Structure formats: structure tokens, C-alpha cells
Amino acid sequence: MxxxxxxxxxxxxxxxxxxxxxxxxxxxxxxxxxxxxxxxxxxxxxxxxxxxxxxxxxxxxxxxxxxxxxxxxxxxxxxxxxxxxxxxxxxxxxxxxxxxxxxxxxxxxxxxxxxxxxxxxxxxxxxxxxxxxxxxxxxxxxxxxxxxxxxxxxxxxxxxxxxxxxxxxxxxxxxxxxxxxxxPPLSDAADPLHRGAVVAPHLVGRVRPENVVLAGLRTEGEDTVADLRVLAGHPSMFDHPLDHVPGMVAVEAARQLALLVANDRRGSVTRQVVTSLHGDFTRYIELDAPTTLHARRDAEDPDTVRIAVRQPAGDAARITIGLGEVRPAG
CATH class of the missing domain: 3.10.129.10 (Hotdog Thioesterase)
Structure with a gap:
């Protein structure tokens, strides 16, 4: 020990x-x-x-x-x-x-x-x-x-x-x-429902494209919006078949969208790290319904991004991501 x-x-x-x-x-x-x-x-x-x-x-x-x-x-x-x-x-x-x-x-x-x-x-x-x-x-x-x-x-x-x-x-x-x-269907039998091109990995702080969970990036009013890309065969996100999208995947998607939205704050995602997050999960995120994430910077704190995870039945989760500059300990 x-x-x-x-x-x-x-x-x-x-x-x-x-x-x-x-x-x-x-x-x-x-x-x-x-x-x-x-x-x-x-x-x-x-x-x-x-x-x-x-x-x-x-x-x-x-x-x-x-x-x-x-x-x-x-x-x-x-x-x-x-x-x-x-x-x-x-x-x-x-x-x-x-x-x-x-x-x-x-x-x-x-x-x-x-x-x-x-x-x-x-x-x-x-x-x-x-x-x-x-x-x-x-x-x-x-x-x-x-x-x-x-x-x-x-x-x-x-x-x-x-x-x-x-x-x-x-x-x-x-x-x-x-x-x-x-x-509900299980994840290993669910059809992909995202639209548009998968977001480039470097825009969301990733190296491997197989870890990117956003697609169809667009702007709707004041919101930056992306579809959730459900990676049903991903060994970490879906270690075994599930009948819903797990909360950890929703948080990963919110993290990626927050980094993208705040990218111009410090010039590069390589200089930003999540320093806080809060997520409230109000309903199951269904695999057979399209899921979109709507992100907006906090009006009073540009380092805080608020994300709504939405399906046709309503909001399934609300996640707040706080970002800070990378200053590794040690």
C-alpha cells in the first residue's frame, strides 16, 4: 500500500x-x-x-x-x-x-x-x-x-x-x-442515427477517430449542435450490450463538444482541460431515437459550457463542463 x-x-x-x-x-x-x-x-x-x-x-x-x-x-x-x-x-x-x-x-x-x-x-x-x-x-x-x-x-x-x-x-x-x-433494442443491434460527417478528432482533443462521438456539427441560433455518434462496438463505451446510451458516453460527448465550443478561448484544445463537470440525468437515452447535443457558453463565465442532451421525447440530460488551462501538477 x-x-x-x-x-x-x-x-x-x-x-x-x-x-x-x-x-x-x-x-x-x-x-x-x-x-x-x-x-x-x-x-x-x-x-x-x-x-x-x-x-x-x-x-x-x-x-x-x-x-x-x-x-x-x-x-x-x-x-x-x-x-x-x-x-x-x-x-x-x-x-x-x-x-x-x-x-x-x-x-x-x-x-x-x-x-x-x-x-x-x-x-x-x-x-x-x-x-x-x-x-x-x-x-x-x-x-x-x-x-x-x-x-x-x-x-x-x-x-x-x-x-x-x-x-x-x-x-x-x-x-x-x-x-x-x-x-428497447440492445446496442449491438441498434442502427446508427447520426447525420453528417464525423467531427475531426483534433477539434475535440482526440487523436484516434474511433473515439470521436460527435457528427453533423452545425449552428442553431446561439447553440452549437452535434449529433451523438453511438459507437456500439467501442470496447470502453459499450463493454457489453446495453439497452440505452450510458451516462459516461453522454459525458464524453459533452466534454468533446465543450472543447470544440471553447477552442478559440486559448487557441487550441491542447491547452484546455476539464476542471469541473456536473451532470443531471432525467431519463434513459434511447438507442433507437436520434440524440443531439446543444452547447452554449455561460454568459458570465466563458470557461463554462452548458450542454443539453436531447431526444424527441425531451431532454435526457443536462451537463455543465468547466474548462481551465493545463498546468500539470508536479
Whole structure:
């Protein structure tokens, strides 16, 4: 264990974390071992636990960025937090293996300068406090997670995540009811619905075109608008077939559009990094309906971009991205 004790980093359970192997991938709803980053989790009491994750030094999705200094992708840190939440819900709070997880909201805030990706794998420690439990018939139906993230003795950010849990036996009926009676298709059978050309990778801070999730870029009034490009075969975004677009994909699309919209602020996406984000998810993002993202800079803060994720049935999510200049820690 490499986390050294200090004034804010003092819970005894932190010294019990290890980074020797990853946890059972099925407890994280992952099929590929290459997409598992969580290595351990230790419960302190009913409302607190620590989790450890190893950040890969190279990854075809999470380290595919043009940003100077190769800072750690905040979406990689968010994914580690999602894995910690999912593991804890099953192991510490008794959510059944077939339970369905519903993301309601999450918030990321960078602390200090952007953490720089080391030459080798980095060891992340996550200090978690849970609150606001919701139960029905003795089963957990919702929980909030406040997470403080550390690399060594350095705090790198904080995350607040709110999730709901639905019994697997009810999920099909709930999904069909929300769709007016029809059952949703799975991602591996869904048809692409985006229009127009795929956005060039360098405009959204990417190197690989296979990681670009925007197409059909256009202007509508004061908004910059793009279609969501659903990459159903992408090994990180769709590790296994799903019946909706996951929240992480919506956040990635919002991040890409925010970088594009703010590109002229500092002259290049290579000098910009996400320093904060907040997302509220109000309905499932359906795979068989077109999805558009509408972005607009905040009138009072040009480094803040507000994005609405829209489908014909209405807004499915609202995401706010805060951007800052790259100043890697160290």
C-alpha cells in the first residue's frame, strides 16, 4: 500500500488497500478485464469505505488525448468512482447481482493543478462516505456517494454521485412503460442515427477517430449542435450490450463538444482541460431515437459550457463542463 497517512488521510482502512490484482469484474458490470481498474475496497463502517484503483499508463480510450502534459483524464477518475460505487452497492449494501443501476447525477471537481499521468501505472485511493439511503421493502433503492480522490498524499479531486437501484425482475416492465409499451433494442443491434460527417478528432482533443462521438456539427441560433455518434462496438463505451446510451458516453460527448465550443478561448484544445463537470440525468437515452447535443457558453463565465442532451421525447440530460488551462501538477 503506497498511501501514506496524513491529517486528512487518516482512516485506518486506507492502509488495508492493495493494488496487486483487480476485483471480480462481474461486480463492476464489466466483461473485459482490460476495462477493470478497481483493485480493492475496505469498509470502515456502514457509511464509509476506501477503494483502490490502478490507473493505466496507456489506454486506447482514456489516454487518447491531445492535451499538453498528458494529464490524467477526469473521465478515467469518474470511471474508477463508478466502479467503486458499483462494487460497494453489491458487496457492502446488498444490491443483488441482477440489480439494475441508474445514474441520477454526478459532479467532478479538480483540486489543485491537473494531475499528470506518470510513466508507470498510478495508484488511486478513494475515500467514500455514503448518505441519503432510500429503501423499499427492505431493499436499497438509492444512495448518494461523496468521494475524495488521492494519488499518494496529493488530493486530486472530489466526486459526488447519486444512484438508484432497481430489481432486475422489474426492469423490463419499467423500461417498456417508459417507452410507451415497446421494449428497447440492445446496442449491438441498434442502427446508427447520426447525420453528417464525423467531427475531426483534433477539434475535440482526440487523436484516434474511433473515439470521436460527435457528427453533423452545425449552428442553431446561439447553440452549437452535434449529433451523438453511438459507437456500439467501442470496447470502453459499450463493454457489453446495453439497452440505452450510458451516462459516461453522454459525458464524453459533452466534454468533446465543450472543447470544440471553447477552442478559440486559448487557441487550441491542447491547452484546455476539464476542471469541473456536473451532470443531471432525467431519463434513459434511447438507442433507437436520434440524440443531439446543444452547447452554449455561460454568459458570465466563458470557461463554462452548458450542454443539453436531447431526444424527441425531451431532454435526457443536462451537463455543465468547466474548462481551465493545463498546468500539470508536479
Amino acid at each position: 503506497t498511501v501514506t497517512s496524513g491529517p486528512p488521510h487518516h482512516l485506518p482502512a486506507a492502509t488495508d488497500l492493495d493494488y496487486v490484482r483487480t476485483v471480480d469484474r462481474t461486480l463492476l458490470h464489466r466483461r473485459a478485464l482490460s476495462e477493470v481498474f478497481l483493485t480493492s475496497a475496505v469498509q470502515v463502517d456502514h457509511n464509509r469505505f476506501w477503494a483502490g484503483a490502478q490507473l493505466p499508463p496507456a489506454h486506447p480510450y482514456f489516454t487518447d488525448h491531445l492535451v499538453e502534459g498528458q494529464v490524467i483524464d477526469p473521465l478515467l477518475l469518474l470511471e474508477c468512482c463508478r466502479q467503486a460505487e458499483t462494487y460497494a452497492a453489491h458487496v457492502f449494501h446488498g444490491v443483488p447481482a441482477d440489480g439494475k443501476f441508474i445514474l441520477r447525477s454526478w459532479t467532478w471537481r479538480q483540486l489543485g493543478r491537473a494531475p499528470q499521468l506518470p510513466d508507470g501505472p498510478a495508484e488511486l485511493a478513494i475515500q467514500v462516505t455514503t448518505s441519503n439511503p432510500q429503501s423499499r421493502d427492505g431493499a436499497l433503492r438509492g444512495l448518494d456517494y461523496d468521494m475524495d480522490l488521492w494519488i499518494g498524499d496529493s488530493p486530486v479531486g472530489s466526486v459526488r454521485l447519486s444512484a438508484s437501484y432497481l430489481p432486475g425482475s422489474l426492469y423490463g416492465a419499467v423500461r417498456a412503460h417508459g417507452r410507451g409499451g415497446s421494449h
